[in-house]
Amino acid sequence: MKIAFVTVFLGMLYLIDAQASIQPQKSFDLQRFAGKWYRVGFAYDSPGFVPYRSKLTISMGIVEPKENGDVDMTMWNLKPSSCQRKVYVYEKTSVPGVFNYYSTRHKRVKDVTVVETNYTEYALVFKHKKFNKEYTQVALYGRTKKLRSDLIEKFKAYAIARGFSRESILTPPPADNCPSSGY
Template sequence: MRIAVDTVVIVMCVMLVHSDIQPQRDFNLQRFAGKWYRVGLAYDSPGFVPYRDKLRISMGMITPLPNGNVNLTMWAIGPTGCHSKLYQYERTNIPGQFTYFSARHNKVKDITVVETNYTEYALVLKHKRFDREYTQVALYGRSQKVKPEIIQKFKSFAALRGFPKESVLMPPPAENCPPSGSGR
């Protein structure tokens, strides 16, 4: 009985933590479009631990579609070199919130642009539910370097979401990814 009560309390706490997340007020997708670099990441999946030291800054291109959906092309370094992947985000009724279907996990994931000034940085929260709740907070910058106060804002936000310090990463840059001359 005690285990069941503990489980209910944990689930309720997780639901409360995520219910207070609101997207950027007056989110403007056209201003958000363009090139972004993922310069920071906080992730609470135990399966991620072996990859922490291999992570590098990745680059993404946000392309709004006429129907309000978004294509996100991400370039990242992997074991076989630089590769790109296309994500198709579907808009929701709330500007700044999207969903997408992860073929890798066979699950729908929620994406919320929590805060952005459009010209320097964006805090983005990704949430998914498997056998438990998993969350990822990412710091995106319009360049590979962001101001120290923005990094601190990201770290504080991750801490408020319950991420321990060791799960918050500021990866080094990737070299030649996307490859020079790729038109990006």
């Protein structure tokens, strides 16, 4: 019993430390970050995600800042029968580059941190539900569907440094006609 408690306690300390070490992009500029992004890389280690790995494709999103500092994030994902559109409201926090949103799928509030971006080419984004590794994700976004190999390697190294296995890191193929050209 004592060993189990120590193991759980040390695990919680690790997660707290891992979350605390996630810092947003310095001097994050939401206006420069706005616009079209493609999710070209994804790291997710939830066992429930394994059956869907082979079905994942590059998805497209539009970041639209609101006057109050929140963000509407519209995402398109290819599903078996259609191209699905979802709108997420990312609420601003007191830290630029860090947002909160309610995941209807997981029924939890998640934090979204833009950890690194050059605004014109790529962004590394870290999503998590505090104290629950099951909901931790790292994503690589690009302004285009294809990024330089050094940026893909940077993303993979970042995900591995955050505890993801190589098997949990994906760089999926593009989706055909999702969204359609008129989205």
